[in-house]
Amino acid sequence: MIHEIDARGLACPQPVIMTKKAIEAGEDCVVIVDNEAARDNVCRMAKSQGCEADVEERDGCFRIRVMQGAGRKRKESVVPAAGPTVVVFPCDRMGKGADELGNILVRGFLHTLGEISPRPDVMIFFNAGVKLTTDGSDVLEDLHALEKAGVRLLVCGTCLDFFGLKDKLQAGIISNMYDIAETMLSAGRIVRI
Amino acid sequence: MTDTKSFYIVLFDSTSEALLAEKLFKKAGISHKVIPVPRQISSDCGVCIRFSAPDMERVSAALDDRVAVRDISPLD
Numbered sequence: 001m002i003h004e005i006d007a008r009g010l011a012c013p014q015p016v017i018m019t020k021k022a023i024e025a026g027e028d029c030v031v032i033v034d035n036e037a038a039r040d041n042v043c044r045m046a047k048s049q050g051c052e053a054d055v056e057e058r059d060g061c062f063r064i065r066v067m068q069g070a071g072r073k074r075k076e077s078v079v080p081a082a083g084p085t086v087v088v089f090p091c092d093r094m095g096k097g098a099d100e101l102g103n104i105l106v107r108g109f110l111h112t113l114g115e116i117s118p119r120p121d122v123m124i125f126f127n128a129g130v131k132l133t134t135d136g137s138d139v140l141e142d143l144h145a146l147e148k149a150g151v152r153l154l155v156c157g158t159c160l161d162f163f164g165l166k167d168k169l170q171a172g173i174i175s176n177m178y179d180i181a182e183t184m185l186s187a188g189r190i191v192r193i
Numbered sequence: 194m195t196d197t198k199s200f201y202i203v204l205f206d207s208t209s210e211a212l213l214a215e216k217l218f219k220k221a222g223i224s225h226k227v228i229p230v231p232r233q234i235s236s237d238c239g240v241c242i243r244f245s246a247p248d249m250e251r252v253s254a255a256l257d258d259r260v261a262v263r264d265i266s267p268l269d
Contacts, residue, residue: 011206011263013235020233041235100212104240108229141226 003029008061012038016045019066023049031064039064083188084121087113089129092137094193106132109193110142119151120191122183125172126156134160134168143171154179199246200268204230206261211240214260221255223248231268243268 003022007015015031015038022029023046033039039055039062046053046066054065093102094109110132113119123146125133132139133155147153153172160166160174184190205211211227218225225244244252246267256262 013230016235101208104208104212104227107227108240111226111228138227 002065003027005029005031007031007038007042008034010038012041016041019064020045020049023051023066023068026068028065028067031066032061033064034061036062038062042066083186084183085118085189085191086122086124086183086187087120087191087193088124088126088184089132089193090127091193092128092131103138106193107138107142110139110146114142114145114149119146119149122152122154122187123172124154124156124175124180124183126159126180128159128163130155130159130163130165133171134165135170136168137170140170147171154183156180200243201246201249201252201265202228202231202241202243202268203252203256203265204234204241204263205239206263208239210260210262211242214242214256214262217255217259218242218244218252221251223251223255234266 005015005018005022007018010018010033015033019029019031019042022031031042033042042064043053043055046064050069052067052069054067056063056065089106091102092106093099094105095102131137133143133153137143143153154175155169155172157166157174157176160169166174203214205214215225215227223244225242227240228243230239230241249265252265
């Protein structure tokens with residue numbers, strides 16, 4: 001008999017965790033959830049694990065049948081672009097809209113860069129992005145760890161000067177537009193946050 | 194990052210609660226880090242706050258009744 005997981009009434013991420021445990025135990029299962037967000041999260045996670053997920057709606061609930069697929073455990077390999085990977089930080093936040101949120105996101109992004117591969121080869125900070133590298137920044141610990149792992153941090157000197165932060169630099173090296181432009185133009189790929 | 198120290202994370206129901214909790218961490222002077230909820234826990238439920246295991250009691254005292262905490266769990 002197929003393992004049935006009743007995740008109705010449970011808050012995210014509980015249904016996902018329960019499903020993941022079943023997948024890791026090598027079981028096929030049916031997960032029952034009562035909202036669309038949970039349905040989507042469970043399906044997405046199952047697919048990311050190489051499983052198949054079929055959804056059936058019944059009485060306002062969703063029954064998700066999760067089956068171990070042939071693709072289980074197969075990881076897609078990342079094809080590295082020719083030339084260095086450069087991440088640019090034009091701002092001390094990630095994205096536009098809500099500043100407080102953008103601050104949380106950039107901190108999460110830099111933490112995550114230290115945990116995943118491939119790492120960037122170079123990170124460039126300009127305009128308000130330089131504030132990430134100076135006194136009082138929330139991400140200095142992450143930047144130092146990335147530097148230690150061999151990532152080059154170029155910080156726009158003109159920008160530090162503009163913000164009066166030239167003597168407050170705590171991570172990376174002061175750089176100029178020649179280095180910055182050359183690095184960007186010879187990059188294999190540029191990631192802009 | 195390369196730390197071998199043992200950490201816990203505080204999970205919340207919303208990003209705004211995480212932001213509120215961070216203010217409480219700062220106010221109490223408890224060393225912490227706001228990080229994305231680890232992949233093994235959730236695929237998309239946002240941010241959590243990581244702290245060192247020995248600070249558990251201080252964290253409980255600082256957050257107590259002031260912010261809705263979903264869970265505090267060890268980070269492996």
